[in-house]
Amino acid sequence: MQGFPTELPVDGIGDAAAFALFSRAIQSRSAKLGDLHALAHMDPPPLDIAARLVGLNAEFNQNMLHREVSPFATEVEVRVIDWLAPLFGMRCGHFCSGSTLANLTALWRAREAGAQCVVASADAHISIAKAAHILGMPFRAVAVDAHGRLDRADLGDVKEAAVVLTAGTTGRGVIDSLEPVACRWIHVDAAWAGPLRLTQFSGRLDGIEHADSVAVSAHKWLYQPKESAIILFKSQDAQDAISFGGAYLAAPNVGVQGSRGAAAIPLMATFVALGRKGLAALIERNMAHAEALAALIAEDARFELKQPPETAVLNWRLVNGSAESMLAKLSGTSSRTQIDGALWACQVAANPNADIARIWAQIVAAI
Ligand SMILES: Cc1ncc(COP(=O)(O)O)c(C=O)c1O
Missing domain, CATH: 3.90.1150.170 (Aspartate Aminotransferase, domain 1)
Known part of the structure; x- marks a missing residue:
């Protein structure tokens, strides 16, 4: 942090100097995810069209909480969800800042549907155990088989549970069997591999349509800048139970986040640009x-x-x-x-x- 103030500055250096200072540091001290040798994490280089539109959105400070000040963004979000939900056998949903929140939202909805506990494989993402903890639901980790898939033989009695299946585990990238499970709620965490649904590998996610909810991180394999993810639900009215109206709101606030940006715009633009x-x-x-x-x-x-x-x-x-x-x-x-x-x-x-x-x-x- 050489060259940066150590104390809260009393006098500013001006926009141009501050911009130059910070852009130099960002460029020199951030991994170049699009470099020829970059292949480390689930963080792709974002597409230029998407990154530019995130900047433009920020200039207009779009807030999806207030549709009257973000009418275009509100319509875009509905359209993008309408495009993507059917790929997963889902009907509605909304954007959120990442699949950690998408998973929390899904399990919150599962609890409203009567799920008593959360069951997932030992290789499920940490956000699942974290969500169960936040929601005050007991969490049980099921063993994985030799390939790293949830071992159905170890599933036990899950009649009252929310069962989380992972499509693309964080460590090994494997897809749990997506065959139906007799339980209160099936959530598929497709944070990583969900976008395969757009490709010739779509069949690898067959069975996902049995889920009650699906999480997909657009800032992973849809090449969007952070923070962009989607939570999708099977039932058209699923979001009602996780919506709260308020005196200052023209429309109820859906899901966990209050104010949030218009992440659907860069994603829709990406589809329009690339098809x-x-x-x-x-x-x-x-x-x-x-x-x-x-x-x-x-x-x-x-x-x-x-x-x-x-x-x-x-x-x-x-x-x-x-x-x-x-x-x-x-x-x-x-x-x-x-x-x-x-x-x-x-x-x-x-x-x-x-x-x-x-x-x-x-x-x-x-x-
Ligand atoms: C399988 C899986 N689920 C959920 C998450 C959390 O997603 P996010 O980082 O978008 O919050 C990740 C992140 O790597 C993941 O790999």
Whole structure:
């Protein structure tokens, strides 16, 4: 933070100087997610059309809480939800700032529907246990099978539960079986892999239409800047139970967040600019990248590949040698995860600009 004030400034340096100071720091001290070697996390480089419109939205300080001051944004949100919900067999929904909130919203709705507890696999995202905690609902983690999918044999009695199935686990990118479960509420956390529904890999999410609610992070595999996610519901009136009117509101406030920005505008613009085909092509390129890197790893005796990538998430480790020191050298190219108590490298092919030959060379050089 050299060059930045340590105390709350009394006198300002002016807009131009402050902008220059902060933009230099952002550019020099943030990972370049679109670089040729970037392949570490579920954070793609945002599309230019989306990033620019986030800036324009900010200039108008759109607030989805007050539709009378954001009439265009309100109509856009309805339209985008109408476009996306049917892909998942859902009927309505709204935007929120991330799937942590989308999952909380879904489980809140499940509790209103009578769910007594929350059940999810041990590999479900931490936001599920966190939501259960906030909602005062007991949480039970079910074992995963050898592939990392929720082990249905360990599900037990879930008649009164909200069961969360994950489509694209954070550590291994696997999709739980989405076959129906006899329970109070089925929520599918499709934060990561939901957008596969737009692609030739759509069938990997078959069964998602049995869910009562689905969460998708648009700031992950729909290449939107943060904070953009969607919670979708099967029943048209599902949002009524989580809506609150107020004397100062022209329309009830739906969901957990109060004021929120117009994240639907950049997403709709992305669809208008690229078309469904264009977006699918980006995601399919990521899938091809993951396959290509997995093949290189699988063919090299120095490495162990955990499993073929199902949703562009790869896990591998060195057969001999220190994973710690190697991962330190691969920062930005690779992240990490624990599987059965052991450290594995984790890569998420979320960057359409990635150069797999260059990434492979970096991995080999780091041994
Ligand atoms: C499976 C899964 N669910 C939920 C989340 C939380 O999403 P967000 O970071 O959008 O709050 C993540 C984040 O990585 C995730 O991988």
